[in-house]
Amino acid sequence: MRRRQFGVGLLGSLWITSRCSVQAQPSLGWLPVELFSRLGDPLTHLEVTGPFHLERQPFPSGSWRIHVHHQQLFLSGPGQPRRYQGSLWLEGGELRSPTGEPRRYRGWVQIRPQGPERLHLINWVQLEDYLLALVPGEMPADWPAAALQAQAILARTLAVPYLQPSLRTELTGGARAADTLRDSTADQFYGGLTYETASTTAAVRETQGQILTYGSEPIAALFHSTCGGHTSANQDIFAPPARPYLQGVACEWCQDSPFYGPHTVQVSATDLEQALGSSDLQVLQSDPWGRPLRIRVGSRLLTGQEVWLRLGQTLGWGILPSNRFQLEGSATSAAYRFTYRGAGHGVGLCQWGARGLAQQGFSTQQILDHYFPGTQVIEGAPNL
Numbered sequence: 001m002r003r004r005q006f007g008v009g010l011l012g013s014l015w016i017t018s019r020c021s022v023q024a025q026p027s028l029g030w031l032p033v034e035l036f037s038r039l040g041d042p043l044t045h046l047e048v049t050g051p052f053h054l055e056r057q058p059f060p061s062g063s064w065r066i067h068v069h070h071q072q073l074f075l076s077g078p079g080q081p082r083r084y085q086g087s088l089w090l091e092g093g094e095l096r097s098p099t100g101e102p103r104r105y106r107g108w109v110q111i112r113p114q115g116p117e118r119l120h121l122i123n124w125v126q127l128e129d130y131l132l133a134l135v136p137g138e139m140p141a142d143w144p145a146a147a148l149q150a151q152a153i154l155a156r157t158l159a160v161p162y163l164q165p166s167l168r169t170e171l172t173g174g175a176r177a178a179d180t181l182r183d184s185t186a187d188q189f190y191g192g193l194t195y196e197t198a199s200t201t202a203a204v205r206e207t208q209g210q211i212l213t214y215g216s217e218p219i220a221a222l223f224h225s226t227c228g229g230h231t232s233a234n235q236d237i238f239a240p241p242a243r244p245y246l247q248g249v250a251c252e253w254c255q256d257s258p259f260y261g262p263h264t265v266q267v268s269a270t271d272l273e274q275a276l277g278s279s280d281l282q283v284l285q286s287d288p289w290g291r292p293l294r295i296r297v298g299s300r301l302l303t304g305q306e307v308w309l310r311l312g313q314t315l316g317w318g319i320l321p322s323n324r325f326q327l328e329g330s331a332t333s334a335a336y337r338f339t340y341r342g343a344g345h346g347v348g349l350c351q352w353g354a355r356g357l358a359q360q361g362f363s364t365q366q367i368l369d370h371y372f373p374g375t376q377v378i379e380g381a382p383n384l
């Protein structure tokens with residue numbers, strides 16, 4: 001109980017500190033990011049190597065093992081073993097999961113029991129600090145500054161809905177609170193401090209607080225690797241409502257992408273059967289740029305996006321990297337021939353296109369204007 005009270009006091013003081021920053025730099029706020037969210041097995045123990053602070057107190061240096069037993073946290077290491085109720089707040093140190101590489105994080109890591117034996121980790125990190133580790137995972141660090149800056153603005157825009165005005169001691173129960181980001185590609189890949197690079201950090205700093213809006217709301221900041229010549233309308237690939245700024249634009253700047261194409265690949269009837277439950281496919285309708293909208297699969301009707309996702313999830317994403325493809329084959333063929341262009345879902349910013357535009361001297365603003373017509377870059381997220 002004493003620990004819980006301590007936790008509240010700690011958070012209170014942080015909030016006072018950050019509140020000043022919020023007023024001066026309206027983009028700042030806290031993001032909760034679930035760590036190790038991609039592990040196949042539940043996270044049952046963790047190693048933390050010092051120096052680090054636990055509950056604001058310096059902890060004896062060395063490697064400590066943390067595990068959960070009967071919903072209590074146990075620490076064993078170079079000093080006296082310790083037992084805790086509720087959440088622990090960690091600052092600094094190097095974290096290592098049973099299977100992963102060491103990770104370091106800015107901000108605070110909240111360590112809490114989840115169920116009788118499982119650990120649940122949330123990194124509470126300032127938005128701008130989160131982006132420092134995020135952008136290098138989304139775009140190569142040696143790409144031109146204007147492209148990196150466009151990516152930083154999109155990444156910030158995507159994170160804004162998850163901003164919390166303050167840290168919270170408790171999250172709602174269950175596997176994941178709906179307002180918590182994951183560190184896997186299910187949201188945006190986030191590997192912590194070791195992923196930061198000088199050029200991507202500069203891109204985040206240069207665009208500090210900037211997000212992309214339409215009608216004063218943060219946009220659906222979609223992006224993909226390579227459009228292959230034209231992006232598509234969001235409602236065709238995903239779901240309504242149609243976003244006026246995501247209706248597809250021509251892109252002649254992604255031709256340096258290795259995915260530009262056209263490329264062809266054979267997918268065997270057996271693999272199709274495994275991924276889709278049938279090897280009898282027919283594209284019934286495509287959008288004007290060749291992304292299938294409706295595909296008959298045996299006696300079922302699937303969207304092009306569904307077919308593409310199922311193929312990727314079952315056979316691996318390298319087989320058919322793009323949802324822009326044509327099919328040749330029939331129910332009696334041993335294989336279908338897929339001819340594809342590009343990589344990714346084809347909506348929003350084409351990253352290789354942004355690179356090409358930047359190489360030709362276009363600015364960050366011009367790049368964003370092209371892929372998201374009618375939008376505006378503003379300083380600071382609304383309602384903060």
Ligand SMILES: [Zn+2]
Binds near residue numbers: 254350
């Ligand atoms: Zn493109």
